[in-house]
Amino acid sequence: MSDLTRLTATEIAGLVATGETSAVEVTRAHLDRIAAVDDRVHAFLHVDTDGALAAARAVDERRAAGEELGPLAGVPVAVKDVLTTKGVPTTVGSKILEGWRPPYDATIVQRLREAGTVMLGKTNMDEFAMGSSTEYSAYGPTRNPWDTDRIPGGSGGGSAAALAAYEAPLSIGSDTGGSIRQPGAVTGTVGAKPTYGGTSRYGLVAFSSSLDTPGPCARTVLDAALLHQVIGGHDPRDSTSIPAPVPDVVAAAKLGATGDLTGVKLGIVSEFTGEGAEPGVLAAFRESVDTLAKLGAEIVEVSCPHFRYALPAYYLIAPSECSSNLARFDGVRFGLRVGDDGNRSLEEVMSLTREAGFGAEVKRRIMIGTYALSSGYYDAYYGQAQKVRTLITRDFTAAFERVDALISPTTPFVAFPLGARTSDPYQMYLADLFTIPTNLYGGPGISVPCGLSDGLPVGLQVMAPTMADDRMYRVAAALESVVGTFTPPAL
Amino acid sequence: MAAISREEVAHLARLSRLAVTEEELDTFAGQLDVILQSVAQVGEVAAADIPPTSHSVPLTNVLREDVVVPGLTPQEALSGAPDADQQRFRVPRILDEDVAS
Numbered sequence: 236m237s238d239l240t241r242l243t244a245t246e247i248a249g250l251v252a253t254g255e256t257s258a259v260e261v262t263r264a265h266l267d268r269i270a271a272v273d274d275r276v277h278a279f280l281h282v283d284t285d286g287a288l289a290a291a292r293a294v295d296e297r298r299a300a301g302e303e304l305g306p307l308a309g310v311p312v313a314v315k316d317v318l319t320t321k322g323v324p325t326t327v328g329s330k331i332l333e334g335w336r337p338p339y340d341a342t343i344v345q346r347l348r349e350a351g352t353v354m355l356g357k358t359n360m361d362e363f364a365m366g367s368s369t370e371y372s373a374y375g376p377t378r379n380p381w382d383t384d385r386i387p388g389g390s391g392g393g394s395a396a397a398l399a400a401y402e403a404p405l406s407i408g409s410d411t412g413g414s415i416r417q418p419g420a421v422t423g424t425v426g427a428k429p430t431y432g433g434t435s436r437y438g439l440v441a442f443s444s445s446l447d448t449p450g451p452c453a454r455t456v457l458d459a460a461l462l463h464q465v466i467g468g469h470d471p472r473d474s475t476s477i478p479a480p481v482p483d484v485v486a487a488a489k490l491g492a493t494g495d496l497t498g499v500k501l502g503i504v505s506e507f508t509g510e511g512a513e514p515g516v517l518a519a520f521r522e523s524v525d526t527l528a529k530l531g532a533e534i535v536e537v538s539c540p541h542f543r544y545a546l547p548a549y550y551l552i553a554p555s556e557c558s559s560n561l562a563r564f565d566g567v568r569f570g571l572r573v574g575d576d577g578n579r580s581l582e583e584v585m586s587l588t589r590e591a592g593f594g595a596e597v598k599r600r601i602m603i604g605t606y607a608l609s610s611g612y613y614d615a616y617y618g619q620a621q622k623v624r625t626l627i628t629r630d631f632t633a634a635f636e637r638v639d640a641l642i643s644p645t646t647p648f649v650a651f652p653l654g655a656r657t658s659d660p661y662q663m664y665l666a667d668l669f670t671i672p673t674n675l676y677g678g679p680g681i682s683v684p685c686g687l688s689d690g691l692p693v694g695l696q697v698m699a700p701t702m703a704d705d706r707m708y709r710v711a712a713a714l715e716s717v718v719g720t721f722t723p724p725a726l
Numbered sequence: 727m728a729a730i731s732r733e734e735v736a737h738l739a740r741l742s743r744l745a746v747t748e749e750e751l752d753t754f755a756g757q758l759d760v761i762l763q764s765v766a767q768v769g770e771v772a773a774a775d776i777p778p779t780s781h782s783v784p785l786t787n788v789l790r791e792d793v794v795v796p797g798l799t800p801q802e803a804l805s806g807a808p809d810a811d812q813q814r815f816r817v818p819r820i821l822d823e824d825v826a827s
Contacts, residue, residue: 338798338802339798339802432783445780471790474785475781477783477785544770547764547766547767550761550765569807570806572808575808580818580820581819583818590746598744598746598750599754599761601742602744602754602758603761605741605742606758607765616765616766619768619771620768622777622778622779623771624778625778626776660761661761661764675782678782
């Protein structure tokens with residue numbers, strides 16, 4: 236048997252379904268790989284060896300009993316530590332939840348279990364998903380398998396690095412401002428942010444509730460689509476969940492893989508191809524645009540004039556929502572409690588607990604949000620940002636009257652060295668320059684590897700209208716059918 | 727001119743229930759100033775008559791049937807509590823001693 240960790244999820248599921256290999260064999264191969272390389276990558280915060288093997292055995296037993304298995308049965312998956320997993324530690328990359336074992340599963344985790352996927356463990360992330368490099372994890376950074384002196388992106392650097400290091404064929408991320416797509420781009424993997432409301436937030440530890448969107452990560456577009464199909468769809472336990480079927484993203488990925496984009500009109504966001512992006516990123520992007528045109532797509536330039544205000548609007552809206560959401564970490568119902576000596580008041584204990592439990596970036600965002608929501612500043616900051624959000628949405632709506640989907644580089648720059656941007660928080664924010672507009676609009680976006688710049692991966696982003704997630708899969712799969720997948724140097 | 731003073735950051739920290747240190751105040755004051763000056767760019771947009779967007783999904787008043795569904799047991803709900811007593815979350819004192827007596 237060839238190395239099981241090098242296979243796609245589609246290939247693994249096929250081998251398990253026909254009995255050429257077992258889910259237990261597949262799971263052991265991935266656990267062995269994690270044991271061999273994760274001390275250098277640090278993609279995982281927790282590896283659930285026993286739980287994974289038990290889930291794999293259950294799949295093998297169901298197959299032996301003649302039960303029909305789902306399209307991803309027996310396939311290992313790594314889950315970002317932002318989703319609650321019953322009885323399995325969930326930290327959100329924060330000390331404030333160290334040791335917490337949730338009493339319930341997130342809806343997405345429940346759907347993964349029902350589909351017969353095998354959860355290997357929980358992946359590293361910037362604390363509370365606030366960051367673009369995974370360096371803000373309270374448990375130490377994840378390293379990029381392409382170059383372990385460089386960042387794997389963030390906040391979902393663990394979920395992306397686990398794929399690139401062949402520790403898992405599939406993973407789950409969450410995307411508030413780019414936390415699925417940007418790590419996908421800089422690790423040479425595929426990351427998809429579904430339409431907001433297309434995937435359930437029940438059991439997703441909230442950062443910015445109007446933006447947070449869990450979604451699939453994989454090494455191929457088809458694998459991402461299969462995972463999207465399994466986790467997506469209406470959830471009555473999330474009142475912002477859209478009560479409509481998931482677009483047929485799997486069919487769209489298969490259609491795209493035929494390499495025919497005849498009749499598809501793509502718009503290049505002109506604001507994202509000028510200054511601000513590295514020459515190597517732009518070169519890889521331009522080459523991909525030529526490829527898409529050769530596949531039959533019609534390419535036009537589209538201007539979205541308010542996109543330049545997306546970053547400042549986002550860094551008012553997201554911190555405002557976070558300052559409210561993170562009030563629940565009060566040292567009462569779960570997690571850390573510091574300084575409860577019998578004399579201190581609840582308020583003193585709360586302040587000491589939050590001071591000890593939160594890292595610097597989380598504190599900065601809570602304070603920025605508190606500022607933006609303060610009376611006297613509300614209209615000029617939070618209120619104005621919400622109006623800019625309307626204008627950005629109108630830019631998208633106008634663009635989608637002319638084109639089927641928008642394309643841009645996913646990130647302005649390739650993976651940067653660890654430590655390069657931690658001293659200046661705003662420099663870190665720039666990593667999400669091209670991904671944030673989609674979150675404010677609420678539509679879907681995907682990053683697909685499109686080339687290399689100085690030996691490091693570059694991603695192309697496809698943005699589609701709300702609830703037209705299938706379109707982005709078609710375009711991404713078409714590009715992948717030409718440029719292929721990207722394999723990092725041996726670790 | 728600075729967008730925010732060290733004293734204002736100390737006030738924000740109090741509102742945010744963060745017992746920050748003096749060193750942190752020095753660091754945060756500079757960093758929050760850079761961030762606030764950058765995000766203030768939203769003010770350049772003429773948007774007086776533009777309605778705000780709080781949410782991208784046009785759903786309002788999502789209702790469901792009022793039926794009993796399985797929930798957490800008291801033991802499960804308290805399983806992550808730093809302190810619990812008689813099936814309740816135990817909290818530090820809320821009132822001052824002299825007020826409470």
